[in-house]
Amino acid sequence: MIDILSESFWLVLDPLVFATLVIGTAFGIVAGALPGLGSVIAVTICLPFTYSLGQVPSIALLLAVYCGSVYGGSISAILINTPGTPQAAATTLDGYPMAVKGNADKALGWATFASVFGGVFSCLVLIFAAPQLAALALNFGPIEICALIVLALTCIASVSRGSLAKGLLAGIIGLFVAVIGSDPLTGDMRYTFDIFALSAGFDVIPVVVGLFALSEVFVRASEPQKAQARIIRYTGMILPGLKALKGRWSVLLKSSGLGSVIGVLPGTGAATAAFIAYAETKRSSPRKDEMGNGEADGIIAPESANNAVTGSALVPALALGIPGDAVTAVMLTALVVNGVTPGVRLMADNPQIVYAAFMALFLANLVMFVLAFASARIFALVLRLPEALLMMSVILLSILGSYGVRGNVFDLYVMLAAGVLGFLLRLFGVPLAPVVIGLVLGPKFEVSLRQGLILTDGSFWPFLSSPLALVLFAAAGVAIAWPLYAERSSKGQAK
Amino acid sequence: MNRTPNIIFALALLLLGGALFAHSFAARYAAMGIGSPVNPVFFPRILLGLWILLGVVILIKAIRSPVNFKENTHRWQEPLGMIAAVAVSIWAMRWLGYIGVAGPLAFACGWLLGYRRLVILIAIAALSAIFTWWLFDQALGIPLPRWRLT
Amino acid sequence: MTNLKKLLTTTAAIAVGAATMVASGVTSAMAEYPERPVTLIVPFGAGGNTDAVARAFQADFAEALGGEIVVKNTAGAAGTIGTAEVAASEADGYSLGVIPIGPLTTQPHLRDLPYDKDSWEYVCNITKNPMVLLVSKDSPFNSVEDVKTELSANPGKYVYGSAGPGTLPHLAMAATMGALDVEAKHLPDSGTADGMRSMASGTIQFFADPPLVLSRYDVKALASFTDERIEGLPDVPTMKELGHPLNFSIWVGIVAPKGTPADVVEKLSAACGEATKGPNFTKVTESTSTNVEYMDSATFGSFVDSEFEKNGQILKDAGLSK
Incomplete structure (x- = not known):
């Protein structure tokens, strides 16, 4: 073990690795912060470079880009209420209110600290527990995944600010939008109304970009000129002091742990981890009443969780050779081109590569920490622009990002429709975050539910015979009952 | 509301x-x-x-819910104009290409949000259209729709 | 208001100027093809198999053609969105599709699409990989005969996976179960990787895919869907030897929209043949054990025709066609 670790260490201690880490992280942060240019596009753009870089440097490059892009999404979530990537949607809930209060520098500091903490935490978990976690992932068949998603969906209730009914409806809208297109199990067309372009269904990116970024532009256009003075000004980034951290370690640890486990499981991902961590913190934090109004816990939880996923998402890819999402699929492609065969024997045949990957991820987090100061400065300059010019670039980037995902003009109409929908929902006090939760979880939810039904010949009862699924369903039941109870009792107090 | x-x-x-x-x-x-x-x-x-x-x-x-008379301070022409501008831009992109619509759209956006320093607005609209096109189409290698009216 | 008008004209002029600069070359006559970048449309997302083939091919193809080549991903609906985009493109040789077997020969049987098999000028085939019948490495099944015996005794108990409804793994498995005259459930996943996960966790027992997966996952091959034994797998019998002449392979070829000038297609086809031997492409295909199989325009055209008929019949027999 020590031999392998030291061999990996020397592999990583290469100036080329260091250079790719710095460039990759910087590019990742920028790509993540621009609405629409998500992690997948950012990583794909870098793929051609890996053909000539060699094994470890190309892994380092892709990991740095991935890591940076997940963090970068939070910058725009905090500063302009527009998550740069879907993974950062939960960060808008408290990040933006904190920035509006004039504490953008502190909000960025919290996000940076939590992201690095989550990333480093998951690296450590990986170095010591990757094989065990991979084995855990294989316990999740369709029925268990279905139960897990039901549990994840319950966090809609926690992020429904204002009205629970409206929040739940927003979640349903998200789930329904994900249904449109061809049925993943039979290939039949549903709700396409004979429009050919709809047969592909909706991609998450154009919808999220429309809902958040474009609708933000519409909302600002609808506000009276005077109210538009809500421009966020700050000069840099302020890291939380030890005093401020006091009492928040449990939130950090719990959220990083949640992210590390959720990242390993199939069908979920960073956006889900962020929302679940937020919901859990909202349930258990001593400062839960302040959440939604710019409470630091509301930034720490999603940011440490989504960056913890960057590490654990690698577990099935490196330990089993099974990519969990598009980002890890691209990474495996890069490995293959560099002469490493991914798969079940990767860990046995090339352990030094696997551990070098974990170390590179660890270093990427440290590089990210340093670069975060620089990026905060640069974005502070960008925010000095008059609002009109800032929103102008948001519109152009929304168009580019939505088009770039699938190279399809139809996605631009989808983005516009989502923008109008987001505008209307905001106008009538319907929270947007649940729409993203529904959208992200919808496809896997339906597939796992119906795969389960195929296996059980259409009966629901066997769903409860799996102990793991039973535990998850029970937890979901509690999670549904609790906010209903809380709302009732708080109403009782108000009266 | x-x-x-x-x-x-x-x-x-x-x-x-x-x-x-x-x-x-x-x-x-x-x-x-x-x-x-x-x-x-x-x-x-x-x-x-x-x-x-x-x-x-x-x-x-x-x-x-109680009837609650609040003065409606929302403007509606500006957001509607913005929606229309985006819609027209997407529709026209098939012929004018990305740059052909991005410049005018950026201009419309700035104007509708109340920016009135014309020379600066035009310059920035044109520059940001060209720069974003360069960034995606050239630097990042994501091909964008091109000019088709000849 | 005159100020505003003047301003709008200026803006338009700047935009038009810039756009014309970008598109320069479109206007001039086609002296020597290619005069501007040729776009290869990939109907699947970045990171997938077809995308990997196209991106590995890009540089060598560009050099052989003596022009510039851009790869564009237009993903969605089992590849039909991007394929339809190729069919609707101008037939000038500047928009080509890198299209695999599915969108060309199975999807048109499954539902109404804005294209069919007569929408193309066939340029060339690039890669072709035979499929094998797979079970988990610790599976009790060691031969196709085992499968037939066990499944005849327990109809509906076993499950085969696929990369989605109507995909090649689905077709191959449905045809196999039909040929063996046994019943099994079909559990569609959304790709080979997901299917391999289902196999590792024991949810499915059978899958079909090219032999590449043998080196990556804990799976073994029971038979190959070929006429001759696969080089490198001398111990794996063919389905034909076992009395079930089933033949499945996954191929990727280049097509141009119908009406593309014959000399352009000819030039593309020749360049394609040269590029399949190119250094970049060879490096990537060798490392992924992908079989390169070049077919020229005419051969590829008649090959697609026969595949189209064959897959149509299988889908019809499986009760899947529209």
Whole structure:
């Protein structure tokens, strides 16, 4: 073990690795912060470079880009209420209110600290527990995944600010939008109304970009000129002091742990981890009443969780050779081109590569920490622009990002429709975050539910015979009952 | 938001949910999913059932909420103009290409948000259109729609 | 208001000027093809198999053609969105599709699409990989005969996976179960990787895919869907030897929209042949054990025709066609 670790260490201690880490992280942060240019596009753009870089440097490059892009999404979530990537949607809930209060520098500091903490935490978990976690992932068949998603969906209730009914409806809208297109199990067309372009269904990116970024532009256009003075000004980034951290370690640890486990499981991902961590913190934090109004816990939880996923998402890819999402699929492609065969024997045949990957991820987090100061400065300059010019670039980037995902003009109409929908929902006090939760979880939810039904010949009862699924369903039941109870009792107090 | 628009919004949501639910009974879906334990509209029907239920709850809440006269300070021409500008830009992109629509769209956006320093606005609109095109099409290698009017 | 008008004209002029600069070359007559970048449309997302083939091919193809080549991903609906985009493109040789077997020969049987098999000028085939019948390495099944015996005794108990409804793994498995005259459930996943996960966790027992997966996952091959034994797998019998002449392979070829000038297609086809031997492409295909199989325009055209008929018949027999 020590031999392998030291061999990996020397592999990583290469100036080329260091250079790719710095460039990759910087590019990742920028790509993540621009609405629409998500992690997948950012990583794909870098793929051609890996053909000539060699094994470890190309892994380092892709990991740095991935890591940076997940963090970068939070910058725009905090500063302009527009998550740069879907993974950062939960960060808008408290990040933006904190920035509006004039504490953008502190909000960025919290996000940076939590992201690095989550990333480093998951690296450590990986170095010591990757094989065990991979084995855990294989316990999740369709029925268990279905139960897990039901549990994840319950966090809609926690992020429904204002009205629970409206929040739940927003979640349903998200789930329904994900249904449109061809049925993943039979290939039949549903709700396409004979429009050919709809047969592909909706991609998450154009919808999220429309809902958040474009609708933000519409909302600002609808506000009276005077109210538009809500421009966020700050000069840099302020890291939380030890005093401020006091009492928040449990939130950090719990959220990083949640992210590390959720990242390993199939069908979920960073956006889900962020929302679940937020919901859990909202349930258990001593400062839960302040959440939604710019409470630091509301930034720490999603940011440490989504960056913890960057590490654990690698577990099935490196330990089993099974990519969990598009980002890890691209990474495996890069490995293959560099002469490493991914798969079940990767860990046995090339352990030094696997551990070098974990170390590179660890270093990427440290590089990210340093670069975060620089990026905060640069974005502070960008925010000095008059609002009109800032929103102008948001519109152009929304168009580019939505088009770039699938190279399809139809996605631009989808983005516009989502923008109008987001505008209307905001106008009538319907929270947007649940729409993203529904959208992200919808496809896997339906597939796992119906795969389960195929296996059980259409009966629901066997769903409860799996102990793991039973535990998850029970937890979901509690999670549904609790906010209903809380709302009732708080109403009782108000009266 | 006042009571009446809230009621209208709730009604609209309810109607939309109802219409989508009714569509799931269209003849074409009945013949689908043979051999699979559930029909392709099985899952959407569950969702739309919940949608209608929640729509009713929201409607009742809106009706029971107190009438609350607040002066409406929202502007509506600007956001509508913005929506129209984006729509026209997407439509025209097929002929004018990305740069052809990005410049005018950026200009329209700045103007509608109240920026009135014309020379600066034009310069920035043109520059940002060209720069973003360069960034995506050239630097990042994501091909964008090109000019097709010749 | 005159100020505003003047301003709008200026803006338009700047935009038009810039756009014309970008598109320069479009206007001039086609002296020597290619005069501007040729776009290869990939109907699947970045990171997938088809995308990997196209991106590995890009540089060598560009050099052989003596022009510039851009790869564009237009993903969605089992590849039909991007394929339809190729069919609707101008037939000038500047928009080509890198299209695999599915969108060309199975999807048109499954539902109504804005294209069919007569929408193309066939340029060339690039890669072709035979499929094998797979079970988990610790599976009790060691031969196709085992499968037939066990499944005849327990109809509906076992499950085969696929990369989605109507995909090649689905077709191959449905045809196999039909040929063996046994019943099994079909559990569609959304790709080979997901299917391999289902196999590792024991949810499915059978899958079909090219032999590449043998080196990556804990799976073994029971038979190959070929006429001759696969080089490198001398111990794996063919389905034909076992009395079930089933033949499945996954191929990727280049097509141009119908009406593309014959000399352009000819030039592309020749360049394609040269590029399949190119250094970049060879490096990537060798490392992924992908079989390169070049077919020229005419051969590829008649090959697609026969595949189209064959897959149509299988889908019809499986009760899947529209």
